[in-house]
Amino acid sequence: xxxxxxxxxxxxxxxxxxxxxxxxxxxxxxxxxxxxxxxxxxxxxxxxxxxxxxxxxxxxxxxxxxxxxxxxxxxxxxxxxxxxxxxxxxxxxxxxxxxxxxxxxxxxxxxxxxxxxxxxxxxxxxxxxxxxxxxxxxxxxxxxxxxxxxxxxxxxxxxxxxxxxxxxxxxxxxxxxxxxxxxxxxxxxxxxxxxxxxxxxxxxxxxxxxxxxxxxxxxxxxxxxxxxxxxxxxxxxxxxxxxxxxxxxxxxxxxxxxxxxxxxx
Numbered sequence: 166x167x168x169x170x171x172x173x174x175x176x177x178x179x180x181x182x183x184x185x186x187x188x189x190x191x192x193x194x195x196x197x198x199x200x201x202x203x204x205x206x207x208x209x210x211x212x213x214x215x216x217x218x219x220x221x222x223x224x225x226x227x228x229x230x231x232x233x234x235x236x237x238x239x240x241x242x243x244x245x246x247x248x249x250x251x252x253x254x255x256x257x258x259x260x261x262x263x264x265x266x267x268x269x270x271x272x273x274x275x276x277x278x279x280x281x282x283x284x285x286x287x288x289x290x291x292x293x294x295x296x297x298x299x300x301x302x303x304x305x306x307x308x309x310x311x312x313x314x315x316x317x318x319x320x321x322x323x324x325x326x327x328x329x330x331x332x333x334x335x336x337x338x339x340x341x342x343x344x345x346x347x348x349x350x351x352x353x354x355x356x357x358x359x360x361x362x363x364x365x366x367x368x369x370x371x372x373x374x375x376x377x378x379x380x381x382x383x384x385x386x387x388x389x390x391x392x393x394x395x396x397x398x399x400x401x402x403x404x405x406x407x408x409x410x411x412x413x414x415x416x417x418x419x420x421x422x423x424x425x426x427x428x429x430x
Contacts, residue, residue, distance in 0.1 A: 167195025168401045173243040175235065177201045177226050177283065178253030180208035183302070183347070187250060187393040192218050194397060197243045201226075201235050202253070226253045226279030232286040239290075246290040248400040251280035251324075252302045257316050269316045276320035277327065284331055284342070296339025300399045301328050302392075303344040305415050321346075325411060332409030341408040343399050347392045348415035388416075 174191050178184040179200035188198045192215045201224035202208040212221040220242050224235040239246050255275045257268055280301050291297030306314055307321030325344050332342040392414050398404050399412065413419060 167193070168397060168403065169248075170195035172196045172247040172400070173199070173239065173245055174248035174250065174400060175199045175201060175239050175246055175287065176250040176252055177224060177279070178302075179221075180204035180211060183389045183392050184250075184252040185211045186389045187252065187396050188212075188219065189215060190390070190393045190397055191248075191400065192216070194401075196248070196400075199235070199239045199242065226251075226283060227274040229282050229286075232282045236286045236290060245294050246287050246297065247294055248298050248300070249283055249287045249291075250300045250302065250396055250400070251283050253279055254302065254304075254320075256314075258313050259316075260313060261315050264316055269319075272316040273320050273323070276317070277323045280324055281327060284327075284335075288335070288338075288340075291340050292338050297341070298400050298404070299331070299335075299340065299342040300396050301325075301342070301344045302396075303328070303346045303411070305346050305348050305413065305419050307344075308346055308411070308413070308419055328411075329409045336408060341399075341404070343404070343407055343409070344411045345392060345395050345399070346411050346413045346415065346419075347388075348418050 169191055172195070174196045176184055176188050176191070176198060179188045180202035181204065184200070184202070188200050188211060191198050196218070198215065198219045200208050200212050200219060200221045202221070203223065203225060205221070205223055208221045212219040220238070222235045222238050225231045236246065253275060255272055257264065257272050259268065284299055287297065287299070301324050303324045304317070304321040306318040307325050311318065328342050328344040335342060395412050395414050399407060
């Protein structure tokens, strides 16, 4: 038996990166999955690769009408919704004085307003199923401060607040709401802001090994799979007592720092 047998999941930002890994893993564990994204060709290809248990919908998470259409399509296709993963996000790397009002609002519309609209959109379908699980993909930038990400960090701190507030409000319907805080779910989100648009896929893998040595066979994509596995746990009935919580997947990077030269085992 799969860990998500009988469940229907809607995953945003599912055309690539962590979202596509989640969609594949959920399907492998028995879920029927609706992949939502703006990237129609990529998202459709991932859904086709997964097979008949998957379906793609075009969805702009900042658009309330798009959410209504996406949820309606999910219910029509698979009969209901048990799991929502708010994974879609955008990043801006810019100094505070180089971040315009429009820049800030663009980030907040996707990263914070999007999950809010998504939670509202799935509320009635989940109530009809007598429960559900909502997983918000936040960030370690929502746990700490860092220069150059004022808009992004604000949106992720806000998403954690939304997670806790909605968990308190929706628990009476059997709906759980949790957040995952990865260090870098899609490292190439940063590439457009760096001259030459380098491939950054190896960076989190190398950076995270500063504290927690990865197995020899681990690859950069293993970090995405770790986040997807945490989402799988939260989507499943294995996490029935988990709600309103932050689950950090960062190989210890926010736990502290390793002082070079200090006594160590």
